[in-house]
Amino acid sequence: MPPFSQSGPISNGFSINNQKTNHHNHHPSTNIITIDVGGQLFQTTKQTLTLAGSKTLFSNLFDSYEHNSINNIPFIDRDPELFSILLSLLRTGNLPSKAKAFDIQDIIFEARFYGISDLLVQSQSNPSQFEPFDLEKSVILPLSGRDSPSAIATTPNGWVHVSHGSKITSFDWSLQRKSTTLTSFTAIDSLLALSPNVVAAGATDFSGLQILDLDLGVVKQTLNWENATKSSSTVQAIGISPEFLFTSFESGRRNSNSIMVYDLNSFKVVSEIAHNEIFGADLDSAIPSTKLNWVPSLNLLMASGSHSGPSGVSGNIKFWDVRSGNAVWEIKETVDCFSDITVSDTLSAVFKIGINSGEVSYIDLRNFGSNDSWVCLGDTRKVKVNNGKKEGFGCKIETHGNQVFCGKQGKLELWSEVLMGSSNNVKDRIFRKNMLGRVKDLGENRIMNMGFGGNKMFVTRKDQQCVEVWQSSVRRF
Incomplete structure (x- = not known):
């Protein structure tokens, strides 16, 4: 129900209003709970408060009713309009339309105070709300x-990392700029998010795949491919599955290429697939994979690449069984x-x-x-x-x-x-x-x-x- 005004004591934070009341719906044994926020009264249910989870201010409100025998009204010295928005969030799982009138950072700050920032993130970065x-x-x-921007990488809950020149700029789910990291790359061609603060980055003119911690601004690890000519190994594409990190490498001399499979947690080498050494005019072998897509239902890696030659653009698409290292299907593009x-x-x-x-x-x-x-x-x-x-x-x-x-x-x-x-x-x-x-x-x-x-x-x-x-x-x- 909508809030209504009531005079009450001014205090900092959360307290118990010493004013007693005889309304039956204030008794701890009933399901309805009344809360005074900044001088306005709100009524909700115990079930709604429990949706906030334990160790939140809402759970404290619930506990105060359960153990309060003198029927006092909990008082919170905060903005009642913002409280109304967060109460709607608890009730429906979404912010109400009136939240548009507020700055998102104000709502975030208030959600942190009440201990429900995780619920706010879920409501505003839920893929099911993608229309x-x-x-x-x-x-x-x-x-x-x-x-x-040369590449972007996203996370399931709405973070986005953007490479531009030698820098990577990160924005969180609320679209606030979190960091800008200067890298050793001249330009970044491949970028993949491993978590909200860790990315894999590579370039077609710079050796090695770098695992970067964007919060700390440091390179956690550099992964290289040891090719036969002992030349640099540039990154052509990056892919990911629940278990593995895939990287398509090409030798600096452009006469060999391969796809390395790494353990996603340890970054240790699991296997090597699609290894090609180019001899003469073997154009098929000369094409490194420039896009890597994991197909969960098939449990296969789709690797694709194209090449522009005298007769036009040709390419190939291969589906790889990572465990056996075999290509189980190939589509040639001509x-x-x-x-x-x-x-x-x-x-x-x-x-x-x-x-x-x-x-x-x-x-x-x-x-x-x-x-x-x-x-x-x-x-x-x-x-x-x-x-x-x-x-x-x-x-x-x-x-x-x-x-x-x-x-x-x-x-x-x-x-x-x-x-x-x-x-x-x-x-x-x-x-x-x-x-x-x-x-x-x-x-x-x-x-x-x-x-x-x-x-x-x-x-x-x-x-x-x-x-x-x-x-x-x-x-x-």
Whole structure:
């Protein structure tokens, strides 16, 4: 029920109001509890207070009622409007719409006072609140210096780390800048978050994969690949599974490449897969993996890479059994090689943007190993008619949940599957396209990176020194 005013003593913090009351709902044996916050009375239930957990101020309020035999009202000398917001958080698991009128930092500070900051984080960075069809550009995170972002890495609860030049800047779930770390890299090409404060970083022109503690600003460990020529080992891609950290290395002389598998906890070498020594004009072996995606349902690592040669762009996609070190499926790209590629475990498909056509296509993983022909999501006529122009050059594709996101130059496309019954026929799958954002959200600069964390999507563009944060207009406050 809404708060109502009552005069009461002024004190610092939490105390028991000495004013006695005869209202029956103040008795400790009843379920309803009355609290005086800054002179306003609030009523709630014991069940609601217990949702805050033990060792919080709310649990103290509950205990005071359980052991208070003189029926006094607990008094807290804090802002009643902020208390009302946090009480709604306890009741529903979400912040009410009126929270939009407050600065998020004020709400965070108050949640810490009451001991429920973890509940606040869960409510505002919960992936279940990600609404793909209602995404709007809500916040711009500026970056220091003149360098544009080269890579981004996100955590499940909404932290984002951004590499720009030789620096990595971190923002927490509330989009507050936490740190900027100067690294030994000239530029960082691969970035992966291992935790809110630890990342793996590598570059195509700098030897070794570095494990960085961003809180302390130090390199915890450097991982190298000992290649046959004893030259430097540059990082082409990084991937992760619940157990392993994967790193695609290429020798400094560019005549060998490999994928190293490390234990995610100790960073000790587990195995080496996809080792290639290049001899002569063996173009297939010359292609290092530039993207690594773990596929949980198959328990396989998808490694992909492309190469631009005299006859055009070619590439390959291999699925690796990490335990045996064997490639169990290979897809060779020659006609309309991918500009970018990804895999969705939820949708059971590999998705690509063709570099020639600019069209989105997929291979259904439900027929794993038996079908390597691409099915176009859009107009299939465009795949064959491109007049030699690379319509998909520089385009990006990522999946999140059961959605496919495409960055085509400055625009964002969202592809969603339309469920058409229980048919398992690959050709029966139908996807529909939506354009994301309002007119003012669209930019002319090409999209370079897309990342997802909590209930947010992060986007960076070429030649812009910032990160765009896209959120649902319904859930955002």
